[in-house]
Amino acid sequence: MLSKLGFLSTVTLAQAILLLFVTLVFTTIFHPEEVDAQNIRKEFADRLAPMELLTGESNAESDFSAVGANEPGANVPSTSQPEQAEKPPWHPNPLVIGSLMKLAEFFQISQNVLDSGPRVVTDSNGTPRLDPQGRQMIIPGNSILNVLLVALGLRFFAVALAALTGVSIGLTISSMVTNTTQAVLWVPLVLIPQILFGGVVVTVPDMSKSVRTFSHIMPSFAAQRIMDTAALYGLTTPFLTNRTKTPVFLTSRGEKETIEWKEGNESLSHSYDKLSPVNMSWQNIAVVPGWLGQHKQAEAPGSDWSHKEYRDTVESRHDVRFSKGTPFWSLQAVQFATGILVFWNVACYGTILFGLVRKQTGK
Known part of the structure; x- marks a missing residue:
């Protein structure tokens, strides 16, 4: 059993790492x-x-002041x-x-x-x-080395843990079922919730409280939280939308995106705020789901009671944990997610042993 487990884990890890690199290569080509x-x-x-x-400072002053005040050469100018x-x-x-x-x-x-x-x-x-x-x-x-080690290490860590958890879930199903038909029925019952409750199809703020609670015990949700942390590590919190219920995060530097089109013979163009490429990760990590929408919309300068105008973006919101310019260094989500994935592996291997003992004893 241990040799089979080791072989499956090694092969699955290699496949997962290879798939990650293939995804990155094609992403660099088609979506740089x-x-x-x-x-x-x-x-x-x-x-x-x-x-x-x-x-813009130099150490010359500190080097000069290092000379003792009572020493003979303290006040002698040095060429x-x-x-x-x-x-x-x-x-x-x-x-x-x-x-x-x-x-x-x-x-x-x-x-x-x-x-x-x-x-x-x-x-x-x-x-x-x-x-x-x-x-x-x-x-x-933080040092560049720290950012590289954490941002890249968490990606491989999430993929590796997800792969090992997948092996343990697959072996658990194999140990519990008695025929192929049961296995075919169990696999989609396990995989479909991983897709729906992972936090990708539906982001965390848009989940209801009961769905969010259930999602927190899903291994796919835990793996995605690690990937979200890897995507955000080192970034500074950008501008937020002011007039949307769910906060939308813009780019760190507030870049604009220009759209050009033609209407008849007239050429038109318009600039829009650019959406952060990791907007989903910001929403999953930074938004406080229980406070979603509890935000007093900021008015634009110069508006009065008779004609109110609202800003498109703001630097902070009540339902967002961080304000603009705050660097993201938190690894709290990684710790909780790692605990969930370890729990799944321990529970699955315990179930595997129970299933094997049951099959051998016939009870």
Whole structure:
């Protein structure tokens, strides 16, 4: 039994990983990641730059102040100080940037890498905020290696756990049924709920409370939560729609999408807010289902009681856990989902042992 289990698990894992790579390859060909082709290389170079280049600070002052105040040479000007303060300009390695861009493009996590870096805190008008010492306030980010390991590792982790759970469910059905007809009847009864309650066909906010509760024990739902976390890890919360019951998440930078068409001889065009490519993951993770729609619509500046106008987008909503600009680092959903998948594997293998004992004893 153990040899059969090991063989099936190994083959299924290999098939699942291969299917993931095939999906990524075809996605790159037919639905590539949309990025700013003109500036993407510069943005990756800035992401790799040392912190000193972002803050504009240098270590020359701290090196000078390290000299003791009571030492004889403390107040003597040094002719070599300017030479020590000057550092060679930082130049990014083209090979490193190119490799990072290709890797991020293949897994479609370019925005995750860019958003996860340190950021200068700014006011609503874009002016950098300063601390009491007059220095720019910096929100520390995460390392590129951390983002790559988590965002990519969670994808493979979800696929592997889902594959192992599928093997355990299949073996459970085999151990419980007595003929082929029963197996044929049981398989769709197990698989169809995985599709319906996984959080893809119907997103979490649109589920009723009872359906949502039932979905939380589904292995497909748990695997999808891990994939959702992988898709969001490192991203900053974007603008949200203001006048929809279910929040719709736009892109991190608020890009526009222009549609052009013709009516007769007249050429027309219109720009629309671009939808986030991971909007479904944002809805599954960030929206509070119990508070869905509990949002006071924000009015546009200049509107009065006689003529109210509403904004199209807002920075925060009562039914969304995060406000605009908040980086997503939470792995709480992964922990809960992993527990659900482990529970399914343990329960299935316990059922398998029970079924085998029953068949051998004839009871």
